[in-house]
Amino acid sequence: MRFSTNAARLVLLFGWLGIGLSFPTFGPGLADDKGDEPKKGQNIITRDVCVIGGGASGTYAATRLRELGHSVVLVEREDHLGGHTRTYFDPAGRPIDYGVWVYSNNTDQVRFFEHFNIATTGQDFTRISQGSQRIDLRTGQSVPPPVGSLVDAMTRYTQVLLQHPYLADGWELPGPVPEDLLLPFRDFIVRYDLGPAVEVLTLYIQGLGDILDYPAVYIMKYFSFGVILGIQSGFTTSASLANIRLYEAAQTELGADALLSSTIIAAQRTDEGHNMLVSTPDGIRLIRADKLIIAIPPLLQNLEPFDLDYRESDLFAQFDYSHYYTTVLNLSGVPQDVQILNRAVDTPYNIPVLPSTYVFYPSQIPALFSGFFGGGTQNLTEEEVRAIIRDNVRQLRNAGYDVSDDPEILAYGNHSPFNLFVSSEAIATGFYRDLYSLQGQRRTWYTGAAWHAHDSAALWQFTERLLQRVIAD
Numbered sequence: 098m099r100f101s102t103n104a105a106r107l108v109l110l111f112g113w114l115g116i117g118l119s120f121p122t123f124g125p126g127l128a129d130d131k132g133d134e135p136k137k138g139q140n141i142i143t144r145d146v147c148v149i150g151g152g153a154s155g156t157y158a159a160t161r162l163r164e165l166g167h168s169v170v171l172v173e174r175e176d177h178l179g180g181h182t183r184t185y186f187d188p189a190g191r192p193i194d195y196g197v198w199v200y201s202n203n204t205d206q207v208r209f210f211e212h213f214n215i216a217t218t219g220q221d222f223t224r225i226s227q228g229s230q231r232i233d234l235r236t237g238q239s240v241p242p243p244v245g246s247l248v249d250a251m252t253r254y255t256q257v258l259l260q261h262p263y264l265a266d267g268w269e270l271p272g273p274v275p276e277d278l279l280l281p282f283r284d285f286i287v288r289y290d291l292g293p294a295v296e297v298l299t300l301y302i303q304g305l306g307d308i309l310d311y312p313a314v315y316i317m318k319y320f321s322f323g324v325i326l327g328i329q330s331g332f333t334t335s336a337s338l339a340n341i342r343l344y345e346a347a348q349t350e351l352g353a354d355a356l357l358s359s360t361i362i363a364a365q366r367t368d369e370g371h372n373m374l375v376s377t378p379d380g381i382r383l384i385r386a387d388k389l390i391i392a393i394p395p396l397l398q399n400l401e402p403f404d405l406d407y408r409e410s411d412l413f414a415q416f417d418y419s420h421y422y423t424t425v426l427n428l429s430g431v432p433q434d435v436q437i438l439n440r441a442v443d444t445p446y447n448i449p450v451l452p453s454t455y456v457f458y459p460s461q462i463p464a465l466f467s468g469f470f471g472g473g474t475q476n477l478t479e480e481e482v483r484a485i486i487r488d489n490v491r492q493l494r495n496a497g498y499d500v501s502d503d504p505e506i507l508a509y510g511n512h513s514p515f516n517l518f519v520s521s522e523a524i525a526t527g528f529y530r531d532l533y534s535l536q537g538q539r540r541t542w543y544t545g546a547a548w549h550a551h552d553s554a555a556l557w558q559f560t561e562r563l564l565q566r567v568i569a570d
């Protein structure tokens with residue numbers, strides 16, 4: 098049995114709980130909850146699988162495993178499931194999705210919605226019938242649209258994407274890793290003459306930060322073939338226009354098997370199974386699980402309590418990440434049939450200078466817009482984000498819009514850490530090969546955006562395949 102650097106804390110905590118460190122037997126007098134719903138006062142929760150994180154991937158994993166007959170406990174840090182899915186409801190109860198809002202189409206996406214009896218519909222883009230207003234939100238200056246043929250550039254991009262079909266399944270890259278994938282995106286744009294497509298690409302792949310410096314493979318993972326199909330044939334969204342309903346339904350189904358506002362504080366992972374101390378609103382509990390699925394961003398600061406070995410620590414320490422924020426705000430004075438795109442007059446391809454707003458997108462509620470905001474590599478406070486957004490809005494006055502000097506920000510979401518990435522050098526020398534070799538090691542499996550892509554439906558498909566391996570093991 099291995100002990101992490103938390104060993105001392107573990108001994109204290111387990112001792113405090115009255116649990117002996119000889120895990121195969123329970124301490125005297127402790128309630129053992131073998132698959133029934135955990136009840137207040139029960140210290141030990143015994144399950145086939147423990148899932149960490151209740152975002153897109155973790156919620157899918159937990160509910161699907163239960164459907165397949167396995168007992169599960171899910172540990173989520175927030176007081177609700179959904180991860181990057183955020184829905185604002187106005188006083189009349191009308192929703193605005195200001196996180197995840199559309200889904201690419203695959204059978205797992207369809208089944209997941211059907212399982213919860215949540216009706217879906219095609220995404221309606223006709224709301225912005227007057228198209229985009231391109232404005233430099235540092236000054237209010239108008240910016241011309243990109244020159245050249247968008248269709249031709251997107252065709253070239255798609256042709257390159259089709260040369261790398263394995264990107265649709267995860268990060269199992271050929272060796273040696275094809276040079277195109279490792280090029281800085283700025284060089285990839287030049288090589289394939291993608292200039293006219295950069296605006297569209299960057300609109301769909303918000304939140305990455307300085308995209309020109311990214312290895313091109315991250316752009317190809319994010320703006321995937323699934324996204325291209327979605328643009329061509331339509332994305333799916335909840336018919337209620339409130340994507341959070343999916344996760345509310347999942348939360349109801351999981352009941353007390355979802356430990357909300359809870360985090361693992363210490364763990365011992367062994368080849369025989371896992372013992373994890375979880376801090377819950379009802380106190381500290383012990384989870385005993387045969388298998389573990391980690392569905393949170395695999396950063397050291399998140400995984401430190403998980404008894405990492407040297408190899409795991411070394412890999413997770415290599416990730417860097419970007420910062421991404423969203424808001425709902427009142428922009429009366431801006432017509433409801435345009436989106437405001439932040440474009441810089443003086444940068445390559447007019448890519449906006451971060452930290453700043455990417456886009457103000459009109460909602461179905463008069464005067465209310467969702468605002469998507471990139472922090473790049475800067476970790477901003479809520480106050481800093483709000484201050485920059487207010488300044489961005491003020492610049493709209495110079496563009497001729499009669500907006501308030503002090504726009505009301507009705508909802509705010511911090512989606513950081515957002516995109517996890519490593520350098521081209523690390524990718525070339527097998528970072529993702531090594532990362533994937535962790536799957537199943539120490540009876541621990543991983544899913545989530547860092548293991549595939551920032552695409553909920555693609556993650557459900559990825560997780561579905563992973564679960565077959567988890568079950569078979």
Ligand SMILES: Cc1cc2nc3c(=O)[nH]c(=O)nc-3n(C[C@H](O)[C@H](O)[C@H](O)COP(=O)(O)OP(=O)(O)OC[C@H]3O[C@@H](n4cnc5c(N)ncnc54)[C@H](O)[C@@H]3O)c2cc1C
Pocket residue numbers: 149150151152153154155172173174175178179180181182195196197198199200201304359360361392393394399421422423512515544545546547550551552553554556
């Ligand atoms: C603003 C925005 C808009 C997006 N729009 C779309 C879209 O329209 N369509 C689409 O397909 N994708 C979209 N995405 C991408 C989508 O969010 C990701 O594909 C997906 O949410 C990633 O799922 P995940 O399970 O990896 O992580 P998340 O959904 O982030 O879930 C991780 C969960 O783990 C929890 N957690 C973190 N640390 C801990 C811890 N230590 N202990 C316990 N729990 C923890 C978090 O609270 C969170 O609930 C968008 C993302 C953002 C940010």
